[in-house]
Amino acid sequence: MRHRIAVVGAGPAGLTFARVLHRHDHRVTVLERDPAPDARPPGGSLDLHEGLGQLALGKAGLLAEFEALSRPEGQAMRILDADGTVLRDWQARPGDRANPEIDRGQLRDLLLGPLDVQWGRRVTEVVPGTRDGVLVRFADGRQEMFDLVVGADGAWSRVRPAVSSATPHYTGVTLVETSLDDVDTRHPDLARLIGDGSVAVYGVNRNLAAQRNSGGHVKVYAQFRAPLDWHTTLVRHSGPDAGLDLADGEAVRSSLLALFDGWAAPVLDLLRRGTAFAHRPLYVLPAPHTWTHVPGVTLLGDAAHLMPPLGAGANLAMLEGAELAEAVAAAPGPGDLDEAVRAFEEQMWARAGRWAEMTTAGLERLVSPDPAAALALFDEVQPS
Numbered sequence: 001m002r003h004r005i006a007v008v009g010a011g012p013a014g015l016t017f018a019r020v021l022h023r024h025d026h027r028v029t030v031l032e033r034d035p036a037p038d039a040r041p042p043g044g045s046l047d048l049h050e051g052l053g054q055l056a057l058g059k060a061g062l063l064a065e066f067e068a069l070s071r072p073e074g075q076a077m078r079i080l081d082a083d084g085t086v087l088r089d090w091q092a093r094p095g096d097r098a099n100p101e102i103d104r105g106q107l108r109d110l111l112l113g114p115l116d117v118q119w120g121r122r123v124t125e126v127v128p129g130t131r132d133g134v135l136v137r138f139a140d141g142r143q144e145m146f147d148l149v150v151g152a153d154g155a156w157s158r159v160r161p162a163v164s165s166a167t168p169h170y171t172g173v174t175l176v177e178t179s180l181d182d183v184d185t186r187h188p189d190l191a192r193l194i195g196d197g198s199v200a201v202y203g204v205n206r207n208l209a210a211q212r213n214s215g216g217h218v219k220v221y222a223q224f225r226a227p228l229d230w231h232t233t234l235v236r237h238s239g240p241d242a243g244l245d246l247a248d249g250e251a252v253r254s255s256l257l258a259l260f261d262g263w264a265a266p267v268l269d270l271l272r273r274g275t276a277f278a279h280r281p282l283y284v285l286p287a288p289h290t291w292t293h294v295p296g297v298t299l300l301g302d303a304a305h306l307m308p309p310l311g312a313g314a315n316l317a318m319l320e321g322a323e324l325a326e327a328v329a330a331a332p333g334p335g336d337l338d339e340a341v342r343a344f345e346e347q348m349w350a351r352a353g354r355w356a357e358m359t360t361a362g363l364e365r366l367v368s369p370d371p372a373a374a375l376a377l378f379d380e381v382q383p384s
């Protein structure tokens with residue numbers, strides 16, 4: 001018997017799940033709130049680890065295509081101190097495919113392939129335990145029934161309340177993102193500063209990093225410790241209102257330049273020349289996040305274990321998607337399906353719990369009163 005399976009969310013977790021099921025000739029309904037694949041900017045480049053994201057792509061039969069698209073040279077990493085002195089300069093070694101980078105848009109298109117995603121379908125609620133299965137309600141008032149609903153709908157999951165009362169909390173660290181385009185032609189000095197991969201500078205409770213994406217696009221991230229409402233309490237030097245208007249890009253730029261005041265001019269140029277600023281306070285779920293198994297509903301990726309962005313979230317999301325798909329494909333009947341999901345959850349919780357601990361400790365060191373703590377962290381993880 002074929003199960004009625006839905007996955008909510010067409011991010012890395014949901015698409016990998018659907019693509020691996022597709023490879024096993026199983027039907028899956030992919031429900032995504034965005035009206036189209038390119039409705040939003042896809043976000044920064046991702047490094048896919050050999051034992052995580054790349055393993056998942058192997059299970060989807062997409063490793064060769066990934067190798068053709070990805071940028072192994074993007075593994076390069078340079079660390080400067082606040083006065084611009086180069087402290088470390090790691091280059092990717094020839095043939096090193098441990099963590100090659102890929103643009104999120106390219107990864108999404110690779111995973112999408114033949115999948116038939118239902119775009120513009122915002123889920124509002126999932127109700128397990130009804131007589132006919134699991135009920136899914138949509139923002140447009142429609143509803144549908146499935147045997148298994150997989151919540152791969154990210155940090156603010158609408159599926160999560162069906163299994164858990166946990167909600168994300170603020171880490172105390174905020175990230176503001178900006179970007180540069182055509183860096184090699186329009187900003188050759190910054191292109192040299194960034195190199196083939198990333199450059200980062202660590203100060204007291206703050207850091208600034210820039211990362212190459214393909215096509216000369218660069219993402220710049222300013223990270224700092226601050227209360228969630230930091231922008232409302234800033235005293236402006238002009239204008240009638242207290243506080244910073246986050247929609248006012250020039251005001252955000254000025255406040256960041258003040259925050260990083262005294263850092264080397266080329267480093268500050270990353271902020272001076274950035275276009276459009278996005279405010280992203282970092283939230284996490286309590287870790288480890290587990291729940292009492294609920295037949296017919298489970299979670300993947302950020303919906304299950306939102307953690308600090310230290311290069312693991314998308315990788316875990318993809319591997320979980322692939323593993324759950326394989327488990328579901330191997331389950332012949334309804335009873336087997338539930339047992340397969342239960343066993344998958346145990347495995348996911350154990351692994352994600354370890355990564356949540358590592359990334360939480362990592363964030364403490366990267367945004368720390370002691371900038372040397374960040375350097376020591378990189379020395380531990382970079383190949384010598």
Ligand SMILES: Cc1cc2nc3c(=O)[nH]c(=O)nc-3n(C[C@H](O)[C@H](O)[C@H](O)COP(=O)(O)OP(=O)(O)OC[C@H]3O[C@@H](n4cnc5c(N)ncnc54)[C@H](O)[C@@H]3O)c2cc1C
Nearest residue numbers: 009011012013033123153154301302309311312313314315
């Ligand atoms: C600045 C930054 C840098 C990062 N860098 C890395 C990195 O280098 N490597 C790495 O592994 N991870 C990285 N991460 C983490 C990574 O982005 C996430 O862990 C990953 O995107 C999680 O994938 P997901 O599929 O679980 O969720 P998401 O990517 O959030 O996808 C969820 C999908 O669900 C859809 N959705 C949401 N609500 C609904 C609804 N109600 N109905 C229908 N659809 C819905 C959304 O539109 C979206 O398409 C980074 C994160 C940040 C913030």
